[in-house]
Amino acid sequence: MRADYSFAAIRIGGETISGEFIHVDGGVLSDSDHSFSAFYMIAIVDYQAGNLTSVKRALDHLGIRSRITGVPSEIRSAAKVIFPGVGRAGSAVQTLRARGISDALHEVFRRGTPILGICLGTQIILEASEEDNTECLGLIQGGARRFRLSDPLLKIPHMGWNHVRAVRKHPLLAHVNEETQFYFVHSYYPEPRLQEDIVAVTEYGMRFASAIGRKNLFATQFHPEKSGQAGLEVLRAFSRWEGESC
């Protein structure tokens, strides 16, 4: 694995040279080398919430280096952090606290490390979730609410492809136009307290925030790793993003 460190070094700043990249596996590094290698890498936060390998596979496909890890020190030393998740808010937050991941996420957010939240990860970065009445991380003010739709024909979960309309400019959604759709699977949706934290909206019996963001944190309710080219483009833009919000 050491052989490609020098190659990794020229990638500081997140520039991706696709096609030339040497893939490394997602195995656990020993204590002696994690602080060095993880610095150049995207950490995909593992907190036993669903299948994280799909995010990893999408990044591999784009030639973007990443590692799945639940070790707080590796999350702290990563160049960027992806916070995905499928599952229930209650048990997810419990795991995050118990393993010290919650503190690590607060720290990297304060420090300006670019963070991408996905699905349950996006709900958990808010202050609270109606799911299991959970107190969450509170990186962004607001909460996750359950869909209560009056139209009986609208099914819950909201599952499938839907439009995402940016309400303000953001580097991670620069490619999105009125035809772009992303893949969703969820029963709860993010509701930030401040209008300025809403980046994009989606209609499903109501209008909800399908992407939210504050400073170096950007988070989507949809799954970029399962949203075809439009989703891969979000991940590619994230790999080049330095954390500025417009």
Place this chain on the structure above:
Amino acid sequence: MLSKRIIACLDVRDGCLAKSIRFENTQNIGDPVARASEYFNQGLDELVLYDITASSDNRGIMLDVVSRVAEQVFIPFSVGGGIRSVKDARDVLLAGAEKVNINTAAVQNPSLISEISEAFGAQCAVLSMDVLQVESSESIPSGYEIVIHGGRTRTGKDALYWAQEGERLGAGELVINSIDTDGVRLGYEICLTRMIAEAVRIPVIASGGAGKPEHLYDALTDGHADGALVASIIHYDDFTVRDLKDYLIQRGLPIRRA
């Protein structure tokens, strides 16, 4: 507004792409991974890989196909065929699939639907049903009977009852495959699809019979389906995924343009 989904079904036997007509005369028509990747690039919304390998000894080959597809195809996909336990389901999910389709095993052991739904979430548990049109009777009031073993065995189970029972047990989606129309390319079984779509509150996917883009339109409008499964119509180069989508968009349906 949620788009209607175009879902391609790839039947995989011993690691090769196969296509059958009325579940018989299976032919080998190529590499499933290359084909999946091609459809992904054409803007496909979702994929189903169905393992029709006769021998369970070759399940490892299927898992390899699943993980190679997951490396190249970044849309949701499900895997069916030979999934008989939560462990089988976990294996294909870890290999990269989002959902599992269960069919014969669910008829033989309905609690499998609940077990998979509880273990991985309802969105993971797709109940796929093969349906044969029969004379309406006391035990089959709807006139549609569930068949298993790829259509060879009749079960005496009413299709409408089974769809509702599947939903109650925790299935997150239903695939309604008509044995009468499968591979014949004369159109989906619209009556059957609509009857079930109106009776449940989970997404219903029409399957079996697409030969022309109009057939998809009918299933997604008159049939009330949330998605349409396609196989032969795209496998033999008659239409691309993009052709089908262009047609449906032009007819005014909400379809993802990719």
